[in-house]
Amino acid sequence: MNYSEILPSGISIVPMQQSHADALEQLQYIVFPDLQEDEILHAPQYRQHVNIFPEGQFVATDGEKIIGATSSIRYHFNPDIIEHHSFFEIMGGGWFTTHEPNGEWLYGMDVSVHPQYRNLGIAKALYRARHFTCKQLNLKGQMTVGMLNGYAKQSAYMTIEAYYDKVKSHELFDPTVSVQEKIGFEIRGLMKDYLNDPTCGNAGAIIVLPVDKNI
Structure with missing residues (x-):
């Protein structure tokens, strides 16, 4: 599938290549x-990843410089x-051996944007690229586990369960999951012990974006 978007900043969103x-x-x-x-x-x-599932991998470029990316698999x-x-476990130790060619959902492994290029709409554009893949492959939508990155500032005052509940009820703003909600993702559950990151x-938070939503 050919996909390309050029943002007002001049940043391009294109399929990932092995190079x-x-x-x-x-x-x-x-x-x-x-x-x-x-x-x-x-x-x-x-x-x-490019070999296994090229349709699920995208990068953001500033000229020849790679400044953002997203990787994903198909998943039941x-x-x-x-x-x-x-x-x-879900990323198969990084090799995406967990990719299910007939999976009905796109599982986003990560979205990364270089710190010097944030607040330019790059992450949202990468989500749009993934949504394009969902539509092209007739998937139900995309899902991922969004990192609750605001917890570090609240960890002395509450458990991760309490923090998750407050983010879900919009009592607290999380710099990652709350932004993903604004894009259109729906919070569905808490995934504890997902990775080793005290932040x-x-x-x-398990979040889903049905394919019939526009972003």
Whole structure:
């Protein structure tokens, strides 16, 4: 599938290529400095992603510079039944061996934007690219586990369960999940022990974006 969007800033959203792999690995360390090494995606894994499911991988470029990306797989998912898994498990140790070619949902593994390029609408554009794939492949929509990155500032005052409830009820604003809600995602559940990142209490919110929503 051919896909391209040029943002007002001049940033381009295009399909990921194997030639982007080394730059994408470098971007991981910049965007996710607190992730454990086994949760960081590396160049050989990015090349594998393009081989396995090219329709689910996109990058944001500023000229020749890679400044953002998103990776995803197809997955069988029931939004009404929350099955626990870790980030390491769901991404097949980074190799996307968990990709289900007939999966009815697009599972977003990550969205990354270089800190110097934030607040330009790049993340939302990457979600739009994923939504394009959902529509082209007649999927039910996209889902992911959004990191509750505001928890670190509240962890001394409440549990991760309490923080999640307050974010869901809009009593607290989370810099990641609340923004994803504004894009159109719906919060469906809490996924504890999802990854090793104290910033989000090792947890995330399960969120879904049905294909019939426009973003």
